[in-house]
Amino acid sequence: MTATVHPLRRRTDPSLEPLMALVASGMNNVNAVILDRMQSRIPLIPALAGHLIAGGGKRMRPMLTLASAALLDYAGTRHHKLAATVEFIHTATLLHDDVVDGSDLRRGKQTANIVFGNPATVLVGDFLFSRAFELMVEDGSLKVLRILSGASAIIAEGEVDQLTAQRQIETAEERYLSIINAKTAALFAAACRISAVVAERPEAEELALDSYGRNLGIAFQLVDDAIDYDSDADTMGKGRGDDFRDGKMTLPVILAYARGSDDERRFWQDAISGRRTSDEDLTHAIGLIRAHDTVSATRARAQHYARRAIDAIAGFPAGEAKAAMTEAAEFAVSRRY
Known part of the structure; x- marks a missing residue:
């Protein structure tokens, strides 16, 4: 993909604090719903x-x-119950992902599948999906139900697509972007769009919020994939190099493979196929990624999508909410964790 990168407005240290302050009261209600419905x-x-x-x-x-x-x-x-619905869908997918990936760390803690076992983790993920659909039905809006159920199906498709692309060295950037659009950005988009539905706003505003969430979600996942090769386990809250050992074709690898010499490409073929996954191989992979500056290139792509997210809400009135959502997009691309 070739894209013009428009630099984001400079900030000393973009933060989620304005967003968190904006929604603090509402999140107390959301957390109460989550606590009640996970019982x-x-x-x-x-x-x-x-x-x-x-x-x-x-x-x-x-x-x-x-x-x-x-x-x-x-x-x-x-929107309080619907925000809880969104979190249940997300949590269910995380539980299932950790089983599929065989992960042992998330957010710096042992994953549920390590603590409780794979069968229980999968089944509790199913329970949370069921709770999410109960909450959608209680809301009573067929449009909300269509948006969130559609997003759930797209997420599952994205996860299956990622699984089939695993250890496939020829995975193209376009397919990679399609995967993250499905597995990550679809829920970001739905999370934003449903507020316009419950507020009974015009479809143009629904679509603007959908675009904001979708582009933010893509930017967020691009940075996640960059961080896997640009941070340590303590900072990431997961094992460093998990994507490398799992043979996932994320953008830093796709670009390093495309830019590499014949010898480098043979290394990537062996690594992604699972034949070279030692700590020394990970160190070599990180060296190649640094040599070709593909973490920076991935972050540049993320900045492009964050700019698109900010542009999507340009038509809304200025105020605390717009400023917080703008800074959230800036944070998404500047973060190191």
């Missing part, structure tokens, strides 16, 4: 769900639902 007569369910939900995640998706509602001056409360 079950089966003690293992709240124990396992709580292990991940209380694990210190950013809660970006439900915060974006609340921020989008604030941007629209929505004065109701329907």
Whole structure:
């Protein structure tokens, strides 16, 4: 992909603090819904769900639902349950992902599958999906149900597509972007768009918020994939080089392979196929990525999508919500964790 990168407005240190302050009161209500709906007569369910939900995640998706509602001056409360729905969908996908990937760290803690085992983790993920759909039905809007259920299906398709692309060295950048658009950006987009539905705003505003969330989600995932080759386990909260050892074709690798010499390309072929995955091989891979500056190139792509996210909400009135959502996009591309 060739894209003109428009530098984001310079900030000393972009932060999520304005977004968190904007939605703090609403998030108390969202967290109350989450706590209530993760309960079950089966003690293992709240124990396992709580292990991940209380694990210190950013809660970006439900915060974006609340921020989008604030941007629209929505004065109701329907978005509280829907933000909880978004978080349940996200949490369910994380539980399933950790089983599929065999992950042992998330947010600096042991993953649920390591603590509780794979079968329980998959089943509690199913439970959270079910709770999410209960909350959608309670809201009563077929349009909201269509948006969130559609996003859930797209996420699953994206995860399957990523699985089939795993260890496929010829994976193109276009396919990679399609995968992250599905597995990550679809829920960001839905999280923002549903606020326009409950606020009964015109479709143009729905689509603007959808575009904001989608582009922010792509930027967020691009940076996640850059961080896997540009940070340590303590900073990331997961094992360094997990993507490398899993044979995932993320953008830093796709670009390094495309830019590499014949010898370098043979190394990547062996590494992605699973024949070279030692710590020394990871160190060599990071060296090649640094030599070809593909982490910076990945972050530049992320900056392009963050700029598109900011542009998508340009037509909304200036105010605290718009400023917080703008800074959230800036944070997404500047973060190191």
